[in-house]
Amino acid sequence: MPEALEVKHAQRQLQAINxxxxxxxxxxxHKVLHEMPASDIALLLESSPSKSRNEIWEMLDADFYGDVLEELSEDVRNGIIGQMLPEKVVDALEDMDIDDLAETLSSLPHSVSRDVLKSMDEQDRQRAEKALSYGEDTAGFIMNTDTITLRADVNVDVILRYLRLKGEIPEGTDTFYVVSRHDILIGTVPVTKLLTALPDSTVEELMVEEPEAIPVDMPEKEVAKLFERYDWLSAPVVDADHQLLGRITIDDVVDIIREDAEHSMMSMAGLDDEEDTFAPVLQSTQRRSVWLAVNLVTALLAAAVSDLFEATLSQLAVLAILNTIVPSMGGVAGNQTLTLVIRGMALGHVNEGNSRWLISKELAIGFFNGAIWAILIASVIALWKQDWMLGAVIAFAMLVNMIAAGLAGATLPLVMKKLKIDPALAGSVILTTITDVVGIFAFLGTATLFLI
Amino acid sequence: MPEALEVKHAQRQLQAINxxxxxxxxxxxHKVLHEMPASDIALLLESSPSKSRNEIWEMLDADFYGDVLEELSEDVRNGIIGQMLPEKVVDALEDMDIDDLAETLSSLPHSVSRDVLKSMDEQDRQRAEKALSYGEDTAGFIMNTDTITLRADVNVDVILRYLRLKGEIPEGTDTFYVVSRHDILIGTVPVTKLLTALPDSTVEELMVEEPEAIPVDMPEKEVAKLFERYDWLSAPVVDADHQLLGRITIDDVVDIIREDAEHSMMSMAGLDDEEDTFAPVLQSTQRRSVWLAVNLVTALLAAAVSDLFEATLSQLAVLAILNTIVPSMGGVAGNQTLTLVIRGMALGHVNEGNSRWLISKELAIGFFNGAIWAILIASVIALWKQDWMLGAVIAFAMLVNMIAAGLAGATLPLVMKKLKIDPALAGSVILTTITDVVGIFAFLGTATLFLI
Structure with missing residues (x-):
């Protein structure tokens, strides 16, 4: 009797190997690796510091290379390929599915991918070049060309005899495609339908007519949305004339969904999506420094705003002590709104029709939040510093900054989308700059007017 | 000739409806709604403010209720069900698949779900109660029981005749399960195999023996990881005796993957995963206030640290102006590390075996980053304020805080996981508190020693 699968197994194995x-x-x-599935080896490599990573890779059988590379994330894969001899790379990539091959080639340095393409056989090269020509992140780029097509006039018996002769059906096939003489997609037949249909039924009787098909140039994110919305397992890809070009399967879409959802989280923290947790120190230091540089500029900008009020600050040191509270609360509230709107846009919930409603809603929340925290902070400060006027000043600044945070959090992603800037990448830093500047101005400005 | 699918279509339709x-x-x-698929109606409802949401819901045919509710997110679904009469809720839920029904019931107020269970017929109720008994977020909870099982000794011809008689195969079936007399899972046969096999082959000859199966109590997140790692379309679920209980299909797993990836992003901004973008203002205000309250406490804590240095601040106003730079840089650097480690843990890359390596790596990055930005900020401040000693003080504070940020960012999620606290939820706020306190102490403390 087989053991029920243990998910901890892979982790324990990993520790044992290390x-x-x-x-x-x-x-x-070597023996353990030989018995592991490619996806587990990929996990092992991704969980290892670069030294062990190289050791493990060298112990792998060359036959495994292709399967393992397919499963690796871009960063880790390129690191490994960069250390392989070009001939070995060619051997390793040869057996890949066309969609995985295209993705791998496009992420490699140009000179390497050219060498690989050159040494492939004619037919494979043409297919790879075709896939690359559709452009990264499109349906054409992620599709496979291993579809099984049927003609409308044949019957089930003929198809079964054909399939038995053929002997194998490509992995992940849940649908056969019905095409006309010119390869125009005219219908689909689920695999299961062939099992339940009577032998003399024709394809025409069984097929779903006018099936939904994905245009070859559709961005992969939209493809993923369609799969998610309609619970598809696979979908046909067609050109402008509705000619069948290939199919996209759910396993590739799952990767896109995962990457897409992660993208926002990683970008908002100023990280590259593909950043490898176990990359060498200097590489990671360099990658993260861009974001820190941007933040230094905004921190200096906030300091410059405070600098305008140097005279006020030198008279009342208590203002210096409290100067961070209002910007900090504005930053948190603004980031809540920003995150919510970015997610809403990613899910397709936010659009031109309801964005005005959404902005008013976030403004209203900003006002209510501002009022609540203004009263609270005013009471705390009045009690702590025994100064009601100081409490009133910080309360006013809080209210102003919370409203600014709501407005900025809701409008920034919408504006950035129009300007075709990724809101997850730059939204958070612009937002924090706004809430810092507004918060400091409101607090120190009001203090200068009423307390000095 | 059918049109290629347009993804913008749904959005335009949505605006037209509004x-x-x-x-x-x-x-x-009413007419347009009648022609829309359930998933598009769900998207429309989720993209609408509550007023239009209710109007649209009331215009729907009651027959659609179940299909639409199935597709809605928890928050929106509960809002709608809360306004329906109990009888109508029962009618709507009746046609749901057992996994969707269990999920819906568990998210409803207890009194409503009890009413629904009471009015279901005996067999359905038993199945629903069984699913609920496995506990939310487990394999048993998300599985379906509509498996097709085969015996090892029958041949393909017999199976085909049986399936033709049956006439229909449950949606998403890509595998048949082979069970022994006591329903013990002993093998699997891919649907496509039945199409290519000769009619007299037996199941025993075709089946994959000792198939991997999911234990009924496995947490759904681990189920999702397995699906993602091995590119499964479906997987059998078994009990401790390896008896077949049902199957999990990729469409449910896609939802878990999406939710899981979103969870980190939303939690890190202090939002509930299910927060509805179009919820009423007061509800949203209340939900977001928890996080703001926590942040207020940490902001006051940082202010209290500054307060210790009131004498210093009142002597040198320039310190007040620069006091935010070091904490801000530490916060950004620490959040980068934190986000990376949280993602690494979610992907299963970070574990006990490599966590020490990871902490040293992040410490090293903190040191290098600290050195780089220390030199840079020292130069900027020395030039701006014409004070090299001030530059040296801020440089030292920067170095200390960046190292603290790296250490805290890497260790916090690991410690919190041990304490079974969700690092995405509380990690960021604890981290910022640490980088604020360390940053202010280092800067104002050093300044007090050397500049006063």
Missing amino acids: KALGSGRYVHV | KALGSGRYVHV
């Missing part, structure tokens, strides 16, 4: 590597038991590691 | 609602063309809206 231990074995540490104590130099290479023969043992 | 316009029609605004101008009171209800008959037109």
Whole structure:
């Protein structure tokens, strides 16, 4: 009786391998690796610091290379390919599915991918070049060309005899496509329908007519949305004339959904989506410094605003102490709104029709939040510093900044989308700059007017 | 010839409907709604402010209720069900798949779900109660029981005759399960295999033996990881005795993957995952205030640290102006590390075996980043304020805080996971508190020692 699958298994195996590597038991590691599925080896590589990563890679059988590379994230894959000899790269990529091959080639340095293409056989090269020509992140780029097509006039018996002769059906096939003489897609037949249909039924009787098909130039994110919305397992890809070009399967879409959802989270923290957790220190330092540089500029900008009020600050040190509270609350409230709107846009919930409603809503929330926290902070400060006027000043600044935060959080992503800037990438830093500047101005400005 | 699918279509339709609602063309809206698929209606509801949401819902045919409710997010669904009469809720939920029904019931107020269960017929109720008994977020909770099982000794011809008689195969079936006399899972046969096999082959010859199966109590997140790692379309669910209980299909897993990835992003901004973009203002205000309250406490804590240095601040106003720079940079750097580690943990890359390596790496990055930005900020400040000693003080504080940020960002999620606290939820606020406190202490403390 087989054991029920244990998810912890892979993790324990991983630790065991690291231990074995540490104590130099290479023969043992080699044996274990030989029995692991490619996806587990990929996980092992992604979870290893670069030194062990190279050791593990060198112990792999060359036959596994292609399967493992297919499963790796871009960053890790390119790191490994960069250390391989060009001939070995060609060998490794040869067996990949066309969609995975296109993705891998496009992420490699140009000179490497050219070498790989050159050494492929004619037919494969043409297919790879075709896929690359559709452009990254489009339906054409992620589709596979291994469709099974049927003609409308044949019957089930003939099809079954044909399939039995053929002997194999490409992985992930849940639908056969019905095409006309000129390869125009005219219908689809689910695989399961062929099992339940009587032998003398024709394809024409069984097929779903006018099936939904994906245009070859549709961006992959929109493809993913359609799959998610309609619970598809696969979908045909067609050109402008509705000629069948290939199919997209759910396994590729799952990767897109995961990457898309992660993209926002990583971008908002100023990280590259593909950033490898176990990359070398200097590489990571360099990648993260862009965002820190941007933040330094905005922090200096906020300091410059405070600098305008130097005279006020030197008279009342208590203002210096409280100067961070209002900007901090504005930053948090603004980021809540920003995150919500970015997610709403990603899910397709936010559009031109309802954006005005959404902005008013966030303004209203900003007002209510501002009022609540203004009263609270005023009471705390009045009690702590025994100064009701100081409390009133910070309360006013809080209200102003919370409203600004709501307005900025809701409008920024909408404006940035119009300007074709990724809101997840730059939204948060612009927002924080706004809430810092408005918060400091409102607090120190009002204090200068009423307390000095 | 059918049109290639347009993804913008749904959005334009949505705007047209909102316009029609605004101008009171209800008959037109009713007609359009009648022709829309359930998933598009769900998208329309989720993209509408509550007023239009209710109008649209009331115009729907009751037959659609179940299909639409199935597609809605929890927050929106509960809002709608809360306004329906109990009898209508029962009618609407009756036709749902058992996994969707269990999910819906568990998210409803107890009194409503009890009423619904009571009015269901005996067999359905038993199945629903069984699913609920496995506990939310487990494999048993998200599985369906509509499997097709085969015996090992029958041949393809017999199966085909049986399936033709049956006439229909449940949606999303890509695999048949082979069970022994006591429903013990002993093998699987891909649907496509039945199409290519010769009629006299037996199931035993075709089946994959010792198939991987999911234990009924496995958490849904781990189920999703397995689907993602092995590119499954469906997987059998078994109990401790390896008895077949049902199957999980990729469409449910896609939802989990999306939710899981979104969870981190939303939590890190202090939002509820299910927060409805178009919820009423007061509801949203209340939900977001928890996070703002926590932030107020940490902002006051930072102010209290500054307060310790009141004498210093009152002597040198320039310190007040620069006091935000070091905490701000530490916060950004720490959040980068935190986000990366949280993602690494979610992907299963970070574990006990490599966490020490990871912490040293992030410490090293903190040191390098600290050194780079220390030199830069020292130069800027020395030039701006014409004070090299001030530059040296801020440089030292920057270095200390960047190292603290790296250390805190890497260790916090690991510690919180051990304490079974969700790092995405509380990590960011604790981290910022640490970088604020360390940053202010380092800057004002050093300044007090060397500049006063």
